[in-house]
Amino acid sequence: xxxxxxxxxxxxxxxxxxxxxxxxxxxxxxxxxxxxxxxxxxxxxxxxxxxxxxxxxxxxxxxxxxxxxxxxxxxxxxxxxxxxxxxxxxxxxxxxxxxxxxxxxxxxxxxxxxxxxxxxxxxxxxxxxxxxxxxxxxxxxxx
Numbered sequence: 001x002x003x004x005x006x007x008x009x010x011x012x013x014x015x016x017x018x019x020x021x022x023x024x025x026x027x028x029x030x031x032x033x034x035x036x037x038x039x040x041x042x043x044x045x046x047x048x049x050x051x052x053x054x055x056x057x058x059x060x061x062x063x064x065x066x067x068x069x070x071x072x073x074x075x076x077x078x079x080x081x082x083x084x085x086x087x088x089x090x091x092x093x094x095x096x097x098x099x100x101x102x103x104x105x106x107x108x109x110x111x112x113x114x115x116x117x118x119x120x121x122x123x124x125x126x127x128x129x130x131x132x133x134x135x136x137x138x139x140x141x142x143x
Contacts, residue, residue: 041101044101045095045096048092048095048096051092052093055088055092059089066078066079
């Protein structure tokens with residue numbers, strides 16, 4: 001015999017409804033977490049593109065002045081600062097407009113799969129909260 005509540009639903013119907021609601025909630029939470037991660041990466045790339053907008057005029061003007069210095073002194077040493085600046089510029093360019101973020105993500109996933117011991121966070125980090133020590137201003141962890 002099936003027991004029905006005031007709405008005419010059985011316990012199995014109520015449990016089934018709760019289960020589908022929980023699955024839908026989990027799906028929505030997972031989607032929200034995924035979108036938040038994408039938003040963070042997009043914000044990082046946008047920040048790098050903004051920085052590149054400032055770095056490009058600096059790089060171009062520096063190159064022009066260093067070349068002018070080279071023309072006056074005829075010494076190649078004057079152009080040496082262009083070498084690290086070029087590496088920095090190319091790195092920022094690759095990060096802002098290339099596929100560097102995808103490569104970094106791939107490396108991070110590989111580390112998580114093959115070298116999990118490198119990113120292990122001790123359990124006390126999550127469960128023990130710092131407690132203010134009485135009589136001093138230092139924080140201690142409750143065990």
